[in-house]
Amino acid sequence: MAAREYQLEIDAVDATLVSIEKVLDLPKLRKQAEELEVEAGVPNLWDDPEAAQKITSRLSRVQSEIAKLSGLRQRVEDLPILFELAAGEPGGIEDAEKELDAVKKSVSELEVQTLLNGEYDDRDALITIRSEAGGVEAADWAEMIMRMYLRYCERHTFKVPFSSIDSVFLTASAGTTNQVQEGFYLFGVRLH
Numbered sequence: 001m002a003a004r005e006y007q008l009e010i011d012a013v014d015a016t017l018v019s020i021e022k023v024l025d026l027p028k029l030r031k032q033a034e035e036l037e038v039e040a041g042v043p044n045l046w047d048d049p050e051a052a053q054k055i056t057s058r059l060s061r062v063q064s065e066i067a068k069l070s071g072l073r074q075r076v077e078d079l080p081i082l083f084e085l086a087a088g089e090p091g092g093i094e095d096a097e098k099e100l101d102a103v104k105k106s107v108s109e110l111e112v113q114t115l116l117n118g119e120y121d122d123r124d125a126l127i128t129i130r131s132e133a134g135g136v137e138a139a140d141w142a143e144m145i146m147r148m149y150l151r152y153c154e155r156h157t158f159k160v161p162f163s164s165i166d167s168v169f170l171t172a173s174a175g176t177t178n179q180v181q182e183g184f185y186l187f188g189v190r191l192h
Contacts, residue, residue: 009100010079016107017076023114026069033062072110075103 036059039045045052079100086092127149131142153160 006083013104013107014076016111017072020110020114021069024065024069029062029066033059033066036062068110072106079103
């Protein structure tokens with residue numbers, strides 16, 4: 001196996017992150033966060049709970065994006081130092097490689113997010129699974145598919161309220177609709 005060119009990999013990750021930062025416009029995000037903090041600080045904010053929920057939700061998402069971008073930027077900047085320090089430690093290179101791979105994965109996931117710029121891409125998603133005709137076997141199959149999606153949501157830290165899970169799968173026309181919440185760009189990702 002050929003030796004990895006760490007600096008080339010780091011440079012490639014850095015270049016990708018720079019383009020992501022340009023697309024997401026970090027200064028604009030910071031300005032949005034400041035404006036939303038002012039809106040969230042209004043004393044009578046909760047007089048209209050629906051509007052308050054929208055403001056605080058948007059603020060949370062913007063702050064999360066800022067934190068994610070800043071954290072990734074710091075991790076990318078730390079990579080060369082990490083490899084320099086790892087060279088003198090037993091097992092250090094393996095740890096540094098793991099961090100490099102983890103940073104590459106995180107940047108790649110963020111890159112996909114930047115492609116999701118449709119009107120509804122950042123909203124919650126609904127998953128509807130129906131067995132329709134087919135009897136008990138079809139209902140069992142629909143239940144297995146639902147469990148697969150629920151596990152996917154768990155692994156990606158998406159929330160699915162328990163009250164939205166209808167597991168009455170004993171009739172031929174049984175089905176379920178689950179609302180997947182509190183994950184960024186759920187509708188855009190479409191859970192695939």
